[in-house]
Amino acid sequence: MPETDNTEARILEAAKQVFYRKGLDGARMQEIADEAGINKAMLHYYFRTKEKLFDKIFLEALGKILPKIATTLGSDAPLAEKFDVISGYYHDLLLSTPYLPVFVVQTLQHNPDRLLQFIITQSGINPAETFGKFLMQIQQEVALGNIRPIDPRHLVLNLISMCVFPFMMRPMFIRIIGMKDEAFEAFVNERRHLVPQLIMQSIQPDQPPPD
Amino acid sequence: MPETDNTEARILEAAKQVFYRKGLDGARMQEIADEAGINKAMLHYYFRTKEKLFDKIFLEALGKILPKIATTLGSDAPLAEKFDVISGYYHDLLLSTPYLPVFVVQTLQHNPDRLLQFIITQSGINPAETFGKFLMQIQQEVALGNIRPIDPRHLVLNLISMCVFPFMMRPMFIRIIGMKDEAFEAFVNERRHLVPQLIMQSIQPDQPPPD
DNA sequence: AGAGAAATTAACCACTTGGTTAAACCATGT
DNA sequence: ACATGGTTTAACCAAGTGGTTAATTTCTCT
Numbered sequence: 001m002p003e004t005d006n007t008e009a010r011i012l013e014a015a016k017q018v019f020y021r022k023g024l025d026g027a028r029m030q031e032i033a034d035e036a037g038i039n040k041a042m043l044h045y046y047f048r049t050k051e052k053l054f055d056k057i058f059l060e061a062l063g064k065i066l067p068k069i070a071t072t073l074g075s076d077a078p079l080a081e082k083f084d085v086i087s088g089y090y091h092d093l094l095l096s097t098p099y100l101p102v103f104v105v106q107t108l109q110h111n112p113d114r115l116l117q118f119i120i121t122q123s124g125i126n127p128a129e130t131f132g133k134f135l136m137q138i139q140q141e142v143a144l145g146n147i148r149p150i151d152p153r154h155l156v157l158n159l160i161s162m163c164v165f166p167f168m169m170r171p172m173f174i175r176i177i178g179m180k181d182e183a184f185e186a187f188v189n190e191r192r193h194l195v196p197q198l199i200m201q202s203i204q205p206d207q208p209p210p211d
Numbered sequence: 212m213p214e215t216d217n218t219e220a221r222i223l224e225a226a227k228q229v230f231y232r233k234g235l236d237g238a239r240m241q242e243i244a245d246e247a248g249i250n251k252a253m254l255h256y257y258f259r260t261k262e263k264l265f266d267k268i269f270l271e272a273l274g275k276i277l278p279k280i281a282t283t284l285g286s287d288a289p290l291a292e293k294f295d296v297i298s299g300y301y302h303d304l305l306l307s308t309p310y311l312p313v314f315v316v317q318t319l320q321h322n323p324d325r326l327l328q329f330i331i332t333q334s335g336i337n338p339a340e341t342f343g344k345f346l347m348q349i350q351q352e353v354a355l356g357n358i359r360p361i362d363p364r365h366l367v368l369n370l371i372s373m374c375v376f377p378f379m380m381r382p383m384f385i386r387i388i389g390m391k392d393e394a395f396e397a398f399v400n401e402r403r404h405l406v407p408q409l410i411m412q413s414i415q416p417d418q419p420p421p422d
Numbered sequence: 423a424g425a426g427a428a429a430t431t432a433a434c435c436a437c438t439t440g441g442t443t444a445a446a447c448c449a450t451g452t
Numbered sequence: 453a454c455a456t457g458g459t460t461t462a463a464c465c466a467a468g469t470g471g472t473t474a475a476t477t478t479c480t481c482t
Contacts, residue, residue, distance in 0.1 A: 024237075025237040038430080050470065105379045108382040108383055175327065202412060241438095251440090
């Protein structure tokens, strides 16, 4: 009785490759089977339908993206550290899986309801709660005069935008700038620290706080 | 001899709606025909194949995205004005066509070569040249002590990221934050001016320049 | 070794897909 | 009126799609 079956794992890995690159509509079951080196019927034997197999991949993808940022924002660490952690996490993640963000974003554009399914079933996190904690931290720092008043939603969105968007633009960016793949990875590695620095700088108060 | 045929325009409009929302693979010719209120055979009569029709839509989409930023960056306007113009342009564009960025990015992930086709055939702009002009402007301002030294590629990428990415995240964002559509549009309208402000602030020198 | 269950395969199926075709329609000029 | 050209339609088609099935191989336990 093979619990973590080898075939099942190979199917999931192959499905990930194909779905990430081509999306639900563009992927072919035959292609996934070929990539896994097995018969097409096996896909339906392990995962009944294409959609079921896709859901497995997609929910796993969301699991890589959402919980980390939620728990980090809701932690007790100081602001600067949170930004560093989030930027580092996303840069590591997207350097190893560059197709991930477009895959997620295109899937949600085609069918936004898949997200709710994730929030309900997976992810034990409560977005409102963790975000509320982060909001309180901001308010405290503002009250202390350590940072200027700012909408935390903009703050987080700016951070994530600058971390993730460059990977979505990669195919366009490297062709317009005329950049090799290694150069892009070096370039984006600079951003790993540039982005949180910029975010921190953007919330510094106009004049330094009195001692 | 109808030059700007009504039917052709209706097809293009319908194709835009469907392709933007579902991408090349997800779109069905029948659905485009229904949306245009015509027979499916008409699509092939005006545009021979699905790909040809898609290319028309996609190249038009790139035309909305690329030339504006290129000409703006290459103009003689001061930096702050350039950032204002670009942010305003993208916010206007994406408020009216929210599906555009994911459509472009997903198309380029599936087939990056379509971009080269655009750069060659369309767009009379030379990326290297216009970007070189922008680079010189940065170097001048740095030499004058008006801004701190910064890689212009990061600068532009940060600007575009914070303008465009929120629209890609919209389906996820509004469901996690629990936001109505109108609230999102108000929220993103705040960013229209917040983003260029943040960008300008990020390049201010550490101490103000001597008079 | 051999029975029984699980895994794997090849062949097949109903249906959808993009695309075609031939006939019908309609406008215009003579 | 009618010939001519572009336009529109309904019916059709071959290829590809996700999915099924029944038979075969492989594994496991006694």
